[in-house]
Amino acid sequence: MPQFSLIEDYSLDIILLTHCHLDHLGALPVIAERNPNAHILTSLPSKLLAPRMLYNSHAVMKRQRDELGIKEYPLYTSSQIDALEKRLSPMPFDKPRIFDDKGESLEITFYQAGHVAGASGCSLTYKHRKIFFTGDVLFEKQRVISGANFPEQPCDTLVMETTRGNTELTPNYSREDEIERLRTTIVHTLEHEGSVLIPVFALGRMQELLTFFHEWNKANKLPKVPIFCSGLGISLVDTFDEISRKTGLIHFRRKILHELGVKPFRKRLKAGETPDEKAIYLVSSGMMTENTPSYTTAAALLGNHHNTVCFVGYCDPDTPGGKLLASQQNDNFLFEALDYNCPIRAHIEQFDLSGHANREELLSFAQKLDPRAVVLTHGDPEARDWFFDELIAYSPKTKIINPPPGIAIDV
Ligand SMILES: [Zn+2]
Ligand SMILES: [Zn+2]
Known part of the structure; x- marks a missing residue:
């Protein structure tokens, strides 16, 4: 939970x-419940997605309360989710909305940010x-959504994400080349009687990957094998279909699931178990968090050199996914939550298909806006440090703020 105590003396408008x-x-x-009169603004796709994400999170927290004894879970009730849903006020992109209060006015505009629907x-x-x-933010376009469409007029203060500040871009990088490298890795594994695990976020990455599979399938570039997807990702497909039909803001249709013959991931494999037939497991969580479908599937596939695990997004170093990426072939890998230890025989591959802008693009965006102050957010300390140094060097007069958590800042 955020430290809401820091703002409890204020009522939010x-x-x-x-x-x-x-x-x-x-x-x-x-x-939202603590501020019953606040307007809550979001885009129309987010208004449709938010309740699904929260209901899933509510169910996960209830399970964790029972399994792990976390007494404060769930952090909110299902009736709080329903109450929130009614209050979400959809904002169109690029159209300002003005809020007046006591003779003062505030103008708010939403812009498409790429990243995720x-x-x-x-x-x-x-x-x-x-x-x-x-x-x-992601400036580059994906299959399911367009890239960010931000205004480039000057502003006074820029609050900017810095997720990839510590990630150097590979020379000659191209997203399309990475997508093709992913395809050849999958095909090679399947042709050599292995199975493929792709740990993904249920929101965004999973639907983007399904779109790749669909393209390859139509072009006969993907062997026909079962594709398993975990529950939240499949239920979000319905919402993606609805958003696509209602808003035209994303490109995704539910029928892809049918055309690909996607199966819901119901039965978890046992640690060390070889699946009955080779398959693709496109399952959450993206960072292989303990006891999620990607975690238990990794425990089944990791000990066999025919199989491949393909990471397509960022993994925090402290998560099982991050630890697996930091390991070497033939090291022992401990699945703590399963009390299972196995040597890494499967191939571990990483693909740069991030949903976040690379650091050079964000830097040049900041330079175009030429703000008086920049506030750095959402990155690890090393990532924010890179932006801090680059921005200071480019424009010594700009105030760059790398805010410590919990401290109010004056811009
Ligand atoms: Zn995000
Ligand atoms: Zn985020």
């Missing part, structure tokens, strides 16, 4: 939800001062 990944959405039912950057103008929040 407006809450902006940039997108529905849980690091942004997860505590919204709680703060519904993701938004927001600009706030108050007394001729303009603040721009990037939220999580």
Whole structure:
């Protein structure tokens, strides 16, 4: 939970939800209830996605309360989710909305941020001062959504994400080449009687990967094997279909599941078990969090050199996914939650298909906006440090703020 105690003396007038990944959405039912009169603004796709994500999170927390004895879970009730759903006020992209109060006015505009369906950057103008929040952003276009469409007029304060500040871009990098490398890795594994595990976020990555599979399938470039997907990702497919039909903001249709013959991931494999037939497991969580489908499937596949694990997104170093990426072939890998230890025989591959902008693009975006102050958010300390050094070197007069957690800052 965020440290809401720091803002308990204030009543909030407006809450902006940039997108529905849980690091942004997860505590919204709680703060919304504490501020019953606040306007809660988000994009239309996010309004449709938020309840699904929260209901899933609620179910996971209930299970964790029972299995792990975490007494404070769930952090909110299902009726709090319902109450929140009614209050989410959809904002179109690129159209300002003005809020007046006591003779003062605040103008808010949402802009498409790429990253994931519904993701938004927001600009706030108050007394001729303009603040721009990037939220999580990807400038490059994906199959399911377009890239960010941010304004490039100057602003006074820029609040910017820095997720990839510590990631150097590979020379001659191309997303299309990475997608093709992923395809050949999958095909090679299947042709050599192995199975493929791709740990993914249920929101965004899974639907993007399904779109690749669908393209390859149509072009006869993917062997026909069962594709297993975990529950939340499949249920989000319905919402993606609805968003696609209602808004045209994303390109995704439910029928892809049928055409690919996707099967729900129901029965978890036992540690060390060889699946009955070779298959593709496109399952969450993306970082192989303990006891998720990707974690238990890894425990089944890791000990066999025919199999491959393909990571397609960021893994925190402290998660099982991060630890597996840091290991070497033939090291022993401990699945702590299963009390199972096995040597790494499967191939471990990583593909750069990130949902976050690379650091050079974000840097040049910041330089174009030429703000008086930049506030760095959402990255590890090393990632924020890189942006701090680059921005200071480029524009010594700009105030660069690398805010410590829990401290109010003055811009
Ligand atoms: Zn995100
Ligand atoms: Zn995020």
